[in-house]
Amino acid sequence: MKMAEKKHLNSSLLERLATNGFRFTPQREHVYSVLLEKRDHPTAEEVFIRAKRRMPDISMATVYNCLDALVKCRLVRQVALERGAARFCPNMQEHSHFYCDSCEQVFDVNLPPEPVIGLPRGFKAERYDIAIHGRCPECKT
Amino acid sequence: MKMAEKKHLNSSLLERLATNGFRFTPQREHVYSVLLEKRDHPTAEEVFIRAKRRMPDISMATVYNCLDALVKCRLVRQVALERGAARFCPNMQEHSHFYCDSCEQVFDVNLPPEPVIGLPRGFKAERYDIAIHGRCPECKT
DNA sequence: GTCAATACTTGGAATAATTCTAATTTGCGC
DNA sequence: GCGCAAATTAGAATTATTCCAAGTATTGAC
Numbered sequence: 001m002k003m004a005e006k007k008h009l010n011s012s013l014l015e016r017l018a019t020n021g022f023r024f025t026p027q028r029e030h031v032y033s034v035l036l037e038k039r040d041h042p043t044a045e046e047v048f049i050r051a052k053r054r055m056p057d058i059s060m061a062t063v064y065n066c067l068d069a070l071v072k073c074r075l076v077r078q079v080a081l082e083r084g085a086a087r088f089c090p091n092m093q094e095h096s097h098f099y100c101d102s103c104e105q106v107f108d109v110n111l112p113p114e115p116v117i118g119l120p121r122g123f124k125a126e127r128y129d130i131a132i133h134g135r136c137p138e139c140k141t
Numbered sequence: 142m143k144m145a146e147k148k149h150l151n152s153s154l155l156e157r158l159a160t161n162g163f164r165f166t167p168q169r170e171h172v173y174s175v176l177l178e179k180r181d182h183p184t185a186e187e188v189f190i191r192a193k194r195r196m197p198d199i200s201m202a203t204v205y206n207c208l209d210a211l212v213k214c215r216l217v218r219q220v221a222l223e224r225g226a227a228r229f230c231p232n233m234q235e236h237s238h239f240y241c242d243s244c245e246q247v248f249d250v251n252l253p254p255e256p257v258i259g260l261p262r263g264f265k266a267e268r269y270d271i272a273i274h275g276r277c278p279e280c281k282t
Numbered sequence: 283g284t285c286a287a288t289a290c291t292t293g294g295a296a297t298a299a300t301t302c303t304a305a306t307t308t309g310c311g312c
Numbered sequence: 313g314c315g316c317a318a319a320t321t322a323g324a325a326t327t328a329t330t331c332c333a334a335g336t337a338t339t340g341a342c
Contacts, residue, residue, distance in 0.1 A: 012249055023337085023338055024339095025337080027290080045327095045328080058291085059331090060292095060293090061291075061292065061293075061329095062290080062292070064328095074194060078224075083299095088297090096258065098260065098264055106174075118251075119273070120248075121278070122278025123277055124281055126276070127272070129273070130270070130271050131271075131272075132264075132266045132268075132270075135265045135267070136263070137263025137264060140265055156314095163319095164317095164318060165310095166318095166320080167306080199320085199321090200322065201300090203319080205300070205301075206319070224329080225298080225299080225329090226299060226300095227300090
């Protein structure tokens with residue numbers, strides 16, 4: 001990553017954190033960069049392992065705290081795909097997730113332009129979580 | 142519930158279990174009836190508490206086993222809505238779930254006739270899990 | 283720039299949800 | 313009815329997440 005890009009990333013991260021009442025910390029910057037680096041929907045545990053590589057003293061509690069802050073700032077999405085650990089995804093474009101029940105990989109899938117579901121009167125939707133389960137091309141029998 | 146209805150329920154449950162390689166047990170019958178009785182998307186813990194009322198010796202491990210069997214027989218759906226416990230729902234019609242982030246209640250929402258999302262070549266969808274987060278009519282500010 | 287208030291980080295303990303284990307019991311095909 | 317595999321049980325173990333208390337760092341006011 002070029003210096004200019006890094007600077008821009010940090011200033012927009014700082015701004016986003018600040019407007020949501022959070023402080024800018026090296027840990028939050030680092031956790032966010034880890035998520036951007038490899039967009040494979042890691043679990044909190046996996047984020048922790050990757051974050052430790054360049055920041056060996058970071059703790060699991062901090063990783064959870066950082067992920068929480070990033071989710072609340074709407075910089076990261078949290079998805080529940082299988083029984084078990086939550087997964088995190090820095091792609092904030094409208095999209096849904098395809099979960100391969102065989103190899104357990106997760107793929108981003110674009111939504112059609114009209115994903116709107118008719119809700120009964122009085123319900124106010126804030127966010128849609130669409131998970132599609134099935135077989136990916138590699139695992140088709 | 143009338144006797145005739147109960148008989149029918151049991152024979153169809155038996156059949157469904159059998160064709161999926163499961164045995165018919167009083168515990169599985171009871172757990173299924175508990176889910177049908179109050180369709181409020183209980184957690185496994187809640188199912189356990191309700192099941193104990195008329196079957197005091199049932200254990201938590203059995204409740205998990207029964208729910209697993211029912212899910213594998215496609216008699217029950219398992220949904221992950223929030224961080225935390227999974228929830229169970231015996232409504233097998235195509236539908237999605239509305240989760241109120243304020244009061245934490247879950248509502249079934251009918252899907253439009255065209256819920257199909259264009260998947261990239263080679264992906265085979267087996268099931269869609271659509272969770273909508275927002276505010277229910279009671280909690281609208 | 284200094285200071286104070288308070289949010290954040292840390293390691294470890296605690297909790298919650300689920301799965302595993304080993305012994306016993308039960309359903310079901312023969 | 314018999315025998316075997318599957319299911320049940322209580323409790324231990326594991327996994328994922330949250331809580332806690334002490335020290336540290338960030339931010340806004342001066």
